[in-house]
Amino acid sequence: xxxxxxxxxxxxxxxxxxxxxxxxxxxxxxxxxxxxxxxxxxxxxxxxxxxxxxxxxxxxxxxxxxxxxxxxxxxxxxxxxxxxxxxxxxxxxxxxxxxxxxxxxxxxxxxxxxxxxxxxxxxxxxxxxxxxxxxxxxxxxxxxxxxxxxxxxxxxxxxxxxxxxxxxxxxxxxxxxxxxxxxxxxxxxxxxxxxxxxxxxxxxxxxxxxxxxxxxxxxxxxxxxxxxxxxxxxxxxxxxxxxxxxxxxxxxxxxxxxxxxxxxxxxxxxxxxxxxxxxxxxxxxxxxxxxxxxxxxxxxxxxxxxxxxxxxxxxxxxxxxxxxxxxxxxxxxxxxxxxxxxxxxxxxxxxxxxxxxxxxxxxxxxxxxxxxxxxxxxxxxxxxxxxxxxxxxxxxxxxxxxxxxxxxxxxxxxxxxxxxxxxxxxxxxxxxxxxxxxxxxxxxx
Amino acid sequence: xxxxxxxxxxxxxxxxxxxxxxxxxxxxxxxxxxxxxxxxxxxxxxxxxxxxxxxxxxxxxxxxxxxxxxxxxxxxxxxxxxxxxxxxxxxxxxxxxxxxxxxxxxxxxxxxxxxxxxxxxxxxxxxxxxxxxxxxxxxxxxxxxxxxxx
Numbered sequence: 001x002x003x004x005x006x007x008x009x010x011x012x013x014x015x016x017x018x019x020x021x022x023x024x025x026x027x028x029x030x031x032x033x034x035x036x037x038x039x040x041x042x043x044x045x046x047x048x049x050x051x052x053x054x055x056x057x058x059x060x061x062x063x064x065x066x067x068x069x070x071x072x073x074x075x076x077x078x079x080x081x082x083x084x085x086x087x088x089x090x091x092x093x094x095x096x097x098x099x100x101x102x103x104x105x106x107x108x109x110x111x112x113x114x115x116x117x118x119x120x121x122x123x124x125x126x127x128x129x130x131x132x133x134x135x136x137x138x139x140x141x142x143x144x145x146x147x148x149x150x151x152x153x154x155x156x157x158x159x160x161x162x163x164x165x166x167x168x169x170x171x172x173x174x175x176x177x178x179x180x181x182x183x184x185x186x187x188x189x190x191x192x193x194x195x196x197x198x199x200x201x202x203x204x205x206x207x208x209x210x211x212x213x214x215x216x217x218x219x220x221x222x223x224x225x226x227x228x229x230x231x232x233x234x235x236x237x238x239x240x241x242x243x244x245x246x247x248x249x250x251x252x253x254x255x256x257x258x259x260x261x262x263x264x265x266x267x268x269x270x271x272x273x274x275x276x277x278x279x280x281x282x283x284x285x286x287x288x289x290x291x292x293x294x295x296x297x298x299x300x301x302x303x304x305x306x307x308x309x310x311x312x313x314x315x316x317x318x319x320x321x322x323x324x325x326x327x328x329x330x331x332x333x334x335x336x337x338x339x340x341x342x343x344x345x346x347x348x349x350x351x352x353x354x355x356x357x358x359x360x361x362x363x364x365x366x367x368x369x370x371x372x373x374x375x376x377x378x379x380x381x382x383x384x385x386x387x388x389x390x391x392x393x394x395x396x397x398x399x400x401x402x403x404x405x406x407x408x409x410x411x412x413x414x415x416x417x418x419x420x421x422x423x424x425x426x427x428x429x430x431x432x433x434x435x436x437x438x439x440x441x442x443x444x445x
Numbered sequence: 446x447x448x449x450x451x452x453x454x455x456x457x458x459x460x461x462x463x464x465x466x467x468x469x470x471x472x473x474x475x476x477x478x479x480x481x482x483x484x485x486x487x488x489x490x491x492x493x494x495x496x497x498x499x500x501x502x503x504x505x506x507x508x509x510x511x512x513x514x515x516x517x518x519x520x521x522x523x524x525x526x527x528x529x530x531x532x533x534x535x536x537x538x539x540x541x542x543x544x545x546x547x548x549x550x551x552x553x554x555x556x557x558x559x560x561x562x563x564x565x566x567x568x569x570x571x572x573x574x575x576x577x578x579x580x581x582x583x584x585x586x587x588x589x590x591x592x593x594x595x
Contacts, residue, residue, distance in 0.1 A: 020454070020455075041500065044500065355580060355583075356497070357497065357498070358485075358495040358496070358497045359495060359496050359497070359498075360493050360494065360495055360496070361458055361459070361461075361462040361484055361493075361494045361495055361496035362459070362462040362463070362466060362493055362494040363459070363462070363463065363466070365459075365493070366455065367455070367496070372497075372498035372499060372500055373497055373498060373499040373583075374499055374500065374583065374584065401493070404487075404492060404493040405493050407487070407492060407493065408487045408492055408493045408494065408495050409495070410495065
């Protein structure tokens, strides 16, 4: 079934990103906006914009009933959820289908499974993927038993968790009991589910992920991305391909991701995330993100594949027209996230009005942003105001373009993470490639 | 909520940047009733280029609220038409007026550029410039207060 009228259940740069591809494909776009976003650039650029609800996301972008009603009323035949908000919500995917529209994303059953970290882990094991030693712990006694498998330090995580919440590191046996009680009650409060599990903690890890595309029958990968530079489990810099990774490790990661996608009959675009030991390159499956990722442009830059277009084609019921052999990554791409945050105040989000936005332009530069001069960064949503992507035939060229671009990038009216990115881009360890998760904390004041 | 296509795609901007890169010009500045795009080279020889977008609605939505407050302000000099307000006759030139300057009825306090036409704005009465209400190079609505006189 073709898609003629696409409802975009998101905001900001990703809404604009989806509008651009949909328009190129001849699809009419209807953007659901909150009150705060009525005059946003995506609202202006969509073919139509309809009000979903008040500014707080709980009453607009996160309200299944309101979003589905708005999409139905607008006569849309499909819904693109973007990332975040309701993108991985199985109940939302089911409600969209029940209203007779196509959900641009994986099957609801897939979303169910990936939302439960233990189930995702079990599926990965069944598909033959390596996972970190560990498993569910239902009591203090079980945790002591698990600790003998995982060793120390270990990480306690919430089964229903995500986004770094509900994680607790345990360094020695004498703190196991307290940590268990705290992690379990934290998980109960945060997610309404006190179930926790324990995994080995890898001290010097790299975060490497593999982009996958599936149509329900076959699946391919589009290579690796390295996202090791994170702050509070939030990614700040992403690049494709992952640098300084031995071919065997890269191949192992890519094949593992494809194996998992095929095992699940995965449909749509997704990302398998792995923790890679920075010293011996052994790797472990962490989770599968069943949506488009913020950092998808770096993969698009090196493969030439429009991932949003692929999502829409698969959602229309088409089989992948790409084969693994047709995906020939070339060059290197680095993305930095420009957030409205104050580097001098512990990166506190800083909403407000951007009085002037001079984004970089030119060869090897891509900017995905919904913020232009005079643009508002409302206080209700995340602080991302744009992504700057530098592309080159080699990593050196991409990095040199990134540095030049960061030099001219000017955002006035509120503080941003640009200065932090200048520091990162100028660091010889980053230039060498392959930094682990210790790098960023080491350069922060 | 446009009923027309995007004025310029990212690929178009990349092409403009490529043309500019090879040319002897420093910048391209395009203004229409809907948007303004400035693509410019950096100051140094090794510097990259920038793209600056400004959308008519961004300034106007805000200014509608602003003008409501100034509606009965007899001391404000208002924009005679919508467009981009400039403090100075050309980039880098000194501003027409600054806070504290004495003005007469015919003193030009700035220009509003609309569809490539430069429209001088006159003070309209004599007095002293008390406050600049709008930043340089911002989109303004018709009737929006630009400066306040004392």
